[in-house]
Amino acid sequence: xxxxxRTRLVLIILVxxxxxxxTIDFRDGGNSDAHSLGGRVFGPVEHVAGDVTGWFRGGxxxxxxxxxxxxxxxxxxxxxxxxxxxxxxxxxASLLHLSSKNRWKVVPATVIAAGGAYSxxxxxxxxxxxxxxxxxxxxxxxxxVGTVVSVTASTATVxxxxxxxxxxxxxxxxxxxxxxxxxxxxxSGSAPLRLELFDANTVLTPGEEVVTFGSVxxxxxxxxxxxxxxxxxTTEPGSLTPTALVQPFADFTGLGVVGVVVSK
Amino acid sequence: xxxxxxxxxxxxxxxLPVALFAAVVAQLxxxxxxxxxxxxxxxxVLLLVVAVAVVTTPLTGALxxxxxxxxxxxxxxxxxxxxxxxxxxxxxxxxxxxxxxxLHSSSATGDRDPVTTWTVMVIGVAVGEAGKAAIGRxxxxxxxTNAAIRHVLPGAIGYDLLLSPLVLWLVAKVAGLAQPRPERxxxxxxxxxxxxxxxxxxxxxxxxxxxxxxxxxxxxxSPPPAREPRxxxxxxxWLSxxxxxxxxxxRxxxxxxxxxxxxxxxxxxxxxFDGYRSYGPAxxxxxREVxxxFDGNGSSGRSxxxxxREVxxxFDGNGSSGKFxxxxxREVxxxFDGNGxxxxxxxxxxxxxxxxxxxxxxxxxxxxxxxFAPTAQPLLAGGRARKLNFAANxxxxxxxxxxxxxxxxxxxxxxxxxxxxxxxxxxxxxxxGRSAPQWAAGNALHNGxxxxxxxxxxxxxxxxxxKRLNWYTGTRxxxxxxxxxxPWRRRRQRLLQLVGxxx
Numbered sequence: 001x002x003x004x005x006r007t008r009l010v011l012i013i014l015v016x017x018x019x020x021x022x023t024i025d026f027r028d029g030g031n032s033d034a035h036s037l038g039g040r041v042f043g044p045v046e047h048v049a050g051d052v053t054g055w056f057r058g059g060x061x062x063x064x065x066x067x068x069x070x071x072x073x074x075x076x077x078x079x080x081x082x083x084x085x086x087x088x089x090x091x092x093a094s095l096l097h098l099s100s101k102n103r104w105k106v107v108p109a110t111v112i113a114a115g116g117a118y119s120x121x122x123x124x125x126x127x128x129x130x131x132x133x134x135x136x137x138x139x140x141x142x143x144x145v146g147t148v149v150s151v152t153a154s155t156a157t158v159x160x161x162x163x164x165x166x167x168x169x170x171x172x173x174x175x176x177x178x179x180x181x182x183x184x185x186x187x188s189g190s191a192p193l194r195l196e197l198f199d200a201n202t203v204l205t206p207g208e209e210v211v212t213f214g215s216v217x218x219x220x221x222x223x224x225x226x227x228x229x230x231x232x233x234t235t236e237p238g239s240l241t242p243t244a245l246v247q248p249f250a251d252f253t254g255l256g257v258v259g260v261v262v263s264k
Numbered sequence: 265x266x267x268x269x270x271x272x273x274x275x276x277x278x279x280l281p282v283a284l285f286a287a288v289v290a291q292l293x294x295x296x297x298x299x300x301x302x303x304x305x306x307x308x309v310l311l312l313v314v315a316v317a318v319v320t321t322p323l324t325g326a327l328x329x330x331x332x333x334x335x336x337x338x339x340x341x342x343x344x345x346x347x348x349x350x351x352x353x354x355x356x357x358x359x360x361x362x363x364x365x366x367l368h369s370s371s372a373t374g375d376r377d378p379v380t381t382w383t384v385m386v387i388g389v390a391v392g393e394a395g396k397a398a399i400g401r402x403x404x405x406x407x408x409t410n411a412a413i414r415h416v417l418p419g420a421i422g423y424d425l426l427l428s429p430l431v432l433w434l435v436a437k438v439a440g441l442a443q444p445r446p447e448r449x450x451x452x453x454x455x456x457x458x459x460x461x462x463x464x465x466x467x468x469x470x471x472x473x474x475x476x477x478x479x480x481x482x483x484x485x486s487p488p489p490a491r492e493p494r495x496x497x498x499x500x501x502w503l504s505x506x507x508x509x510x511x512x513x514x515r516x517x518x519x520x521x522x523x524x525x526x527x528x529x530x531x532x533x534x535x536x537f538d539g540y541r542s543y544g545p546a547x548x549x550x551x552r553e554v555x556x557x558f559d560g561n562g563s564s565g566r567s568x569x570x571x572x573r574e575v576x577x578x579f580d581g582n583g584s585s586g587k588f589x590x591x592x593x594r595e596v597x598x599x600f601d602g603n604g605x606x607x608x609x610x611x612x613x614x615x616x617x618x619x620x621x622x623x624x625x626x627x628x629x630x631x632x633x634x635x636f637a638p639t640a641q642p643l644l645a646g647g648r649a650r651k652l653n654f655a656a657n658x659x660x661x662x663x664x665x666x667x668x669x670x671x672x673x674x675x676x677x678x679x680x681x682x683x684x685x686x687x688x689x690x691x692x693x694x695x696x697g698r699s700a701p702q703w704a705a706g707n708a709l710h711n712g713x714x715x716x717x718x719x720x721x722x723x724x725x726x727x728x729x730x731k732r733l734n735w736y737t738g739t740r741x742x743x744x745x746x747x748x749x750x751p752w753r754r755r756r757q758r759l760l761q762l763v764g765x766x767x
Contacts, residue, residue, distance in 0.1 A: 010327065014350075015351060017350075018354060021350065026403065030345055034337070035340075035342070042335070113341050114296035115296065115342060116296060116307075116344075118344070123340040157340050157343075
């Protein structure tokens with residue numbers, strides 16, 4: 001009986017503690033100190049474990065393949081920037097206060113951990129020690145991956161573009177701008193991104209390419225990174241804005257080496 | 265009880281945090297990234313939490329769940345609020361352990377059935393997965409949509425189901441290092457003893473409330489050291505001898521009144537018992553030979569064992585003497601008088617059988633029965649009180665008054681087990697009502713044909729002008745229901761007592 005009473009007391013304490021943690025984290029918008037503490041504790045361990053699993057996957061941080069992948073990432077970033085400059089450099093420069101070329105550097109990293117079933121977040125093997133900060137664009141050789149949401153010394157947490165919390169400003173090849181958001185059911189559909197254009201008169205056609213529009217200072221998204229193509233147009237008759245589902249270039253379920261665009 | 269070594273205990277104690285940490289890391293770095301069909305992954309942390317909960321106690325379950333969930337909450341790729349999974353896993357672990365404890369303590373033998381454990385674990389895991397989804401919905405996590413839940417939940421539970429036997433096996437293996445290993449009787453023995461006990465109780469129709477057979481009830485987890493004969497004579501003059509389960513087997517034969525036939529697996533011992541003037545040899549082939557003779561008037565009962573032990577019982581209704589002797593270790597002499605009985609007990613230092621005898625005018629410290637039914641209460645070694653109600657020669661017997669039966673809640677036998685051994689298991693003997701013998705108690709021994717139906721409280725010699733007491737607890741009864749003479753009330757009360765209910 002005494003034991004049971006003590007158990008109940010401990011249970012009540014634990015529940016109150018958990019509710020308090022949730023409340024604090026809710027108030028801080030999911031960025032309370034608990035997460036940074038957890039990152040400090042688990043980050044190095046995950047780093048090591050990620051190296052081990054990466055070695056088994058064959059796509060570790062060493063080897064020719066990964067070197068080529070890094071080079072590919074770098075080239076992709078440069079290409080995106082070049083294309084941006086070529087198309088409407090002046091317009092973007094005035095809009096985004098872009099100053100010069102080659103302003104970005106890509107820090108390569110490998111994915112070492114992934115979030116649970118409900119969240120589309122991954123942990124990568126580079127952190128603030130490599131110059132990575134929060135709200136920086138993450139891409140790989142195929143296209144946009146996501147953005148950095150939190151950083152520890154050796155790891156960084158990336159919110160994928162398919163996450164329901166993610167919204168990316170995009171630009172079509174025709175110049176129309178819109179917003180691309182995750183649908184939280186990336187696992188089920190083949191087109192896990194939902195596109196919504198701001199111009200009501202635009203007609204979307206499947207196959208159109210979607211690239212990032214860019215943010216001020218390149219954070220959280222640098223301009224010109226390809227994201228995907230329009231898969232199905234879901235515009236309802238009479239709706240204000242044209243909508244579509246977008247098939248991303250990047251394979252979000254098999255991420256290996258990614259690059260983080262850091263400001264120089 | 266075999267206590268685990270210090271190293272084993274330290275290993276088991278250190279294994280839990282280490283395993284929890286490893287499970288969190290493996291979950292995030294390996295399992296979540298496995299390209300499993302359906303896009304789901306088993307939740308190793310939840311599995312570990314629930315497995316630990318069903319193997320250990322609710323306290324451990326709640327603590328493990330809290331810290332495991334908290335680790336999942338704050339480990340880097342987590343995007344939900346810190347504390348969500350801690351809350352869910354904590355409650356899940358506690359509830360699962362509670363359910364498992366309740367199930368196993370209510371089972372017949374208190375045995376831990378692996379299938380039940382596993383079933384509880386699977387249900388707990390499913391509840392945990394549902395709780396993860398529920399708290400996400402509750403906190404309006406944009407990732408946790410109805411479509412996502414519909415897709416994730418069945419797959420996750422399915423993968424958990426696949427992984428659960430392995431996790432449970434591992435956890436049980438490690439947890440087994442830290443737990444004392446009871447040198448317990450095999451299940452078959454216990455069932456057998458329980459059946460015998462229940463048969464006695466049924467047959468005696470309440471006349472022998474203090475009857476307990478060895479091996480059931482309190483001594484369930486730690487059967488006594490090997491050589492300790494127990495002799496119990498129920499109130500109607502039957503001798504039942506049950507032995508530590510591993511070595512001895514009981515065979516009872518009650519002459520003139522049918523009998524119990526225990527499973528014929530071990531034909532080692534026989535007790536034959538005749539009511540009066542009969543001669544019942546009880547013989548065991550290998551070691552022991554017990555002979556009992558029981559006479560109503562001045563007869564002598566002899567019991568002899570050739571190799572080790574020699575027990576002699578002499579029993580007379582009037583001024584007779586009972587001898588109880590074992591050459592090597594034990595020497596007990598009984599003298600039995602119907603009126604003014606003398607109890608003598610002598611023993612070598614190791615074991616101390618005590619015999620209390622009381623007649624109508626017993627001057628010793630023994631408790632007395634009113635009436636001329638002598639009672640012997642040998643207290644055998646080890647502080648385990650055994651009750652011996654001996655009323656063979658006297659026929660009707662008053663119910664014991666002011667005698668607290670040693671294990672007065674024999675159904676809840678675990679209460680006499682030290683609490684350390686009893687974590688989560690209550691040792692209740694199996695009480696199965698089958699194979700109830702057809703003979704009746706009490707005066708049936710006189711002549712088996714003219715069996716008087718023994719009905720407690722009716723036709724029994726009862727003390728005058730004294731309030732009747734509860735047979736089981738020996739406490740004074742104040743309720744009219746208890747004192748009622750209606751047999752059905754009494755049976756109902758007895759039933760309630762058996763199932764542990766309080767009136």
